[in-house]
Amino acid sequence: MVDLKTIRKIAKLSMIEMSENEEADFSSQLSKAIEYFNQVSEVDTKNVDPMTTPTEIVPHYREDVPAQVVSPEEILAIAPERTGNLYTVPPVV
Amino acid sequence: MYRGYEAVIGLEIHAQLSTKSKIFSEDATAFDAGDNENLSLVSAGLPGALPVLNRKVVEFSIQAGLALGCEIRRKNTFARKNYFYPDLPKGYQISQYDEPICENGRVIIFVGGQEKTIRIIRAHMEEDAGKSTHFGEYTLVNYNRAGVPLLEIVSAPDLRTPEEAAEYAKTIRQILKYIGVCDGNLEEGSLRCDCNVSVRPVGTAELGTKVEIKNVNSFRFVEKAIEYEIERQVDALERKEKIIQETRLYDSDKNRTVPMRTKEDAQDYRYFPDPDLLPVIITDEMIKEIHLHLPELPSARKKRFIEHYGLPEYDAIMLTAEKEYADYFEATTKISSNPKSTANWMMTELTRELNQANIEVDKSPVSPAGLAGLLKLIDQGIISGKIAKTVFNDMWSTGKSAEEIIKDKNLTQISDRAAIEKIVDEILSQNSKSVLEYKSGRTKLLGFFVGAVMKATKGQASPDLVNQILLDKLKR
Numbered sequence: 001m002v003d004l005k006t007i008r009k010i011a012k013l014s015m016i017e018m019s020e021n022e023e024a025d026f027s028s029q030l031s032k033a034i035e036y037f038n039q040v041s042e043v044d045t046k047n048v049d050p051m052t053t054p055t056e057i058v059p060h061y062r063e064d065v066p067a068q069v070v071s072p073e074e075i076l077a078i079a080p081e082r083t084g085n086l087y088t089v090p091p092v093v
Numbered sequence: 094m095y096r097g098y099e100a101v102i103g104l105e106i107h108a109q110l111s112t113k114s115k116i117f118s119e120d121a122t123a124f125d126a127g128d129n130e131n132l133s134l135v136s137a138g139l140p141g142a143l144p145v146l147n148r149k150v151v152e153f154s155i156q157a158g159l160a161l162g163c164e165i166r167r168k169n170t171f172a173r174k175n176y177f178y179p180d181l182p183k184g185y186q187i188s189q190y191d192e193p194i195c196e197n198g199r200v201i202i203f204v205g206g207q208e209k210t211i212r213i214i215r216a217h218m219e220e221d222a223g224k225s226t227h228f229g230e231y232t233l234v235n236y237n238r239a240g241v242p243l244l245e246i247v248s249a250p251d252l253r254t255p256e257e258a259a260e261y262a263k264t265i266r267q268i269l270k271y272i273g274v275c276d277g278n279l280e281e282g283s284l285r286c287d288c289n290v291s292v293r294p295v296g297t298a299e300l301g302t303k304v305e306i307k308n309v310n311s312f313r314f315v316e317k318a319i320e321y322e323i324e325r326q327v328d329a330l331e332r333k334e335k336i337i338q339e340t341r342l343y344d345s346d347k348n349r350t351v352p353m354r355t356k357e358d359a360q361d362y363r364y365f366p367d368p369d370l371l372p373v374i375i376t377d378e379m380i381k382e383i384h385l386h387l388p389e390l391p392s393a394r395k396k397r398f399i400e401h402y403g404l405p406e407y408d409a410i411m412l413t414a415e416k417e418y419a420d421y422f423e424a425t426t427k428i429s430s431n432p433k434s435t436a437n438w439m440m441t442e443l444t445r446e447l448n449q450a451n452i453e454v455d456k457s458p459v460s461p462a463g464l465a466g467l468l469k470l471i472d473q474g475i476i477s478g479k480i481a482k483t484v485f486n487d488m489w490s491t492g493k494s495a496e497e498i499i500k501d502k503n504l505t506q507i508s509d510r511a512a513i514e515k516i517v518d519e520i521l522s523q524n525s526k527s528v529l530e531y532k533s534g535r536t537k538l539l540g541f542f543v544g545a546v547m548k549a550t551k552g553q554a555s556p557d558l559v560n561q562i563l564l565d566k567l568k569r
Contacts, residue, residue, distance in 0.1 A: 013361055015177045052170050052366040059371040061148035066114040066121035072129040075137055085128035086233040089179040092225065 002030045098292045098330070100323045101300055102252035104315075105287040106265055107243045108275040109221070110153045116220050116242035117144030117187065117370075124281050128235050136220075136240035138182030144369055150242040151194070151373055153274040154218050155383050157244055158195030160272050160390055161213050161265075167375050169194045171218075171367045179234050180223040188245075190364040193217035194373065200268065201392060202260045203410075211261050212249035219243050238282075244275075250289065250300070255319040259312045262286055267391050271416045279311050286315050290322045292330065301326070302336040306350055309343050318343035322350050394419055402432035411440055417455045428465035431472060438464060442485050459488050467495035479552050480504050507554045510562070513546070516554070517562050520545045531567055539563065 007027050011018045018026065072085045081088040114121060118135035134142035158165050172190035198213035221243050223236040246265060252258045266284055269275035276283050286309045291301035304326070306318050321343075326336055341350040389397070391413050398409035398419075413419045418439070426435045443464065447454060467485060470476050476484065476499060487498045499505055507513060520542060521528055531538040539560075546559045 009361075013175075013363070052372055056374070057371060058374050059146055061151070062114075062119065062145040064112045064114050064147050064149035065119065066123075067119040068121070068130075069119060069133050072127070072132060075132050075134075076129060083231075083233055085130075086226075086235055087129070087179070089225075089232050089234055091227065091230060092179055092232050 002027050002034065094295060095292065095323055095327050096331070097295055098323075098327050099295050100253055100255075100319070101250045101291050101293065102254075102258050102319060103250040103289040104248045104252065104258055104261060105289070106246045106248075106262060107221075107285045107287075108157070108246060108265070108269050108277075109283040110150055110157075110242040110244055110274055111276050112147055112149045112153070112242055114147060115240035116147050116150050116218065118142075118240055120240065122241050126237050129237060131237040132239075136182070136236060138184075138239075144187065144367075146370065146373070147242065150218055151375070152379075152383060153242075154194050154216070154244055155375065155380060156272050156387060157246075157269060157274050158198065158216055159380070159384055159387055160268050161195070161198040161200055161216065161246065163195035163198030163213060163216060165375055165380055166192060166194055166196060168192070168372050169217075169375070170372045171370045172364045173367045174219075174362045174364055176362060178222070179232060180225045180236075180239070182223070182236060182239060186220060186222060187367055187370070188219035188364075189217035192372075194375075200261070200264050202257065202264050204254075204257050204260050209251075209257065211251045211257075214247045214249050216244050216246040219245055250291075255316040255323070258288065258319050259316040262312050262315050267414065271391055272388055282310060285310055288315060288319055288322075290319055290326070291336070292323055292326045302338050304336065304338065304350075305340045306343050307340055307353060314343060314345050317345070317348055318350060321348060325350065388416070391416075391419075398422075402426065402436075404432060404436055408433075408436045408440065412436060415454070417453060421454045421457070421461055424461035425465045425468075428462055429468040429472075431468055434468050434471070435464070438468065438485075442482065446486075446489050458490075458492050459485070463488055463494060470495055470499065474555060475499070475505055477552060477554075477556060504553060507550055510558065513550070513554050513558055514562055514566075516546055516549050517542075517559070517566060520549060521566060528567070539567070542567075 004023055004027065007018070007023050007030070010030075011023075011026075076082050076085060076087070079087050109122075110116075112122060115131075115133075115136055118133040120131045120133040120136055123131065135144055155165055169189060170192045171187050173185040174188045174190070175185045177184055193215045195216035196214070198216070199210050200213065202209050202211055219242075221238045221241040223234050223239040226233045226235075248261065252261055262284075266275075266277045269284075270277040278284070288306040288309060289303050290306065291303045293299065293301040304322060306322060309315050309318050322341070329336055337352075340353040342353045343350050395406075395409045395413045398404050398412060399406060404412070412422045422432075422435060422439060425439070426432045429435050443454070443457065443459065446459075447457060464485075467481055467488065470484075471478055471481050476495075481495075484495050484498050484504065487493065487502075488495060491498070493501075524542070524545070527538050527541065531542075542563050543556070543559055546554060546563070547556070
């Protein structure tokens with residue numbers, strides 16, 4: 001079982017608020033998921049390189065040409081709160 | 094050495110790569126843009142917007158890696174560094190983790206006339222975050238910087254003093270500026286430093302507890318922040334206190350470091366490979382091509398200036414400090430054919446004027462051809478070095494050539510023997526008492542006579558000829 005202390009840490013890292021009931025629920029659900037990964041990690045992968053992508057293809061690069069696709073006005077239109085052309089967010093310090 | 098302790102210092106330098114657009118999107122990187130003007134769907138972190146890697150960022154990183162003596166990883170990957178902070182719109186920063194583009198490099202620094210090699214553990218590509226300004230009740234965020242390409246260069250803990258750390262940072266800046274991948278502008282934040290500092294009793298091999306000082310933005314502050322931190326840690330150890338592993342901020346106004354966060358609330362970044370981006374595959378051909386076009390590095394150029402031009406080491410160091418300055422020297426010397434006088438004039442007159450006007454050498458109103466023209470006139474004996482200085486000042490303010498100014502102002506050096514003899518005769522007859530004293534042994538008076546002749550000719554007489562004629566006439 002994933003203990004409550006770990007659950008609270010994960011919740012904090014994910015910026016999620018949880019009720020006590022939810023903490024218990026997630027504790028059992030996460031335990032199952034972790035159990036499954038423990039099972040996966042039993043496979044011997046000593047001589048296998050970690051796979052970051054299934055195919056070795058040369059990435060598509062973008063050339064270094066600047067362009068303005070959206071105006072500040074358009075993009076700030078969806079900001080929950082703004083001051084002039086700046087985003088307003090809750091205090092962080 | 095600090096009261097029986099030595100410091101162990103490592104630096105993480107974040108260098109902004111001088112691209113026109115961001116690392117994963119087409120929005121511009123221009124520093125002077127209006128609030129949130131350099132923003133795109135990608136750098137604003139909108140759902141579904143996908144990053145596409147800027148080719149130039151990879152090229153610049155390879156260039157920097159080669160210049161810093163690094164191995165270039167043929168297949169390197171981007172990873173997500175997860176943390177929540179409002180200046181990071183996506184909730185993660187795209188960086189590199191276990192497979193960075195550059196590894197195992199080294200740079201040579203000079204401190205107190207001594208060479209020292211500083212190892213570089215790695216250098217990786219990443220995106221910058223936005224800029225937050227705090228107002229107590231709320232925080233305002235500008236995302237113009239979000240997605241600006243950075244190369245984070247991590248040194249080994251090979252530095253031992255604040256001076257070494259500052260010199261290392263200066264050397265990195267010089268190299269990156271030389272190869273043109275970073276403008277090195279400290280005021281605009283193009284180069285930022287995190288300093289890792291620990292102390293241990295001299296003679297012990299075990300490392301002390303490390304403290305990280307974040308975001309130091311000038312070389313002077315690198316030196317002062319580390320200096321302060323070493324003293325603070327030694328003080329604590331002498332009081333038998335334990336050093337806490339923590340992140341501290343340097344307050345330049347009060348010249349001290351203050352705690353920011355301790356290890357207990359250290360972030361768990363949960364790095365994992367970014368599934369939105371393919372691994373970066375670098376071929377031998379790419380590296381070869383970039384290597385071919387890599388400009389000569391400052392240390393090699395300094396060596397060449399000493400060997401090829403016969404310059405003293407001091408001159409060579411001064412002249413190669415900046416690429417544009419070294420370029421100016423070579424362009425001038427090519428025409429003047431006199432490396433030493435070119436060096437002297439650049440390090441005195443030219444530098445003084447540049448500093449006074451606060452402009453870079455490539456904007457100098459006196460061009461390399463202009464300076465070379467002036468130096469040639471001196472070497473040919475047409476003007477004296479003294480007059481050349483006033484000519485140089487005129488060239489600086491008018492942009493005219495030395496020849497034009499000399500012609501306009503009729504400054505040509507008098508090397509007509511008869512003309513000078515006539516003036517010498519006048520001076521000697523006006524000062525018959527001094528002449529008698531000279532002849533009775535006060536030979537120091539020669540300087541007085543030379544001065545009088547130079548004054549009478551407004552400095553235009555050839556000093557060699559004046560000396561010659563005076564000695565000749567005084568002998569009689």
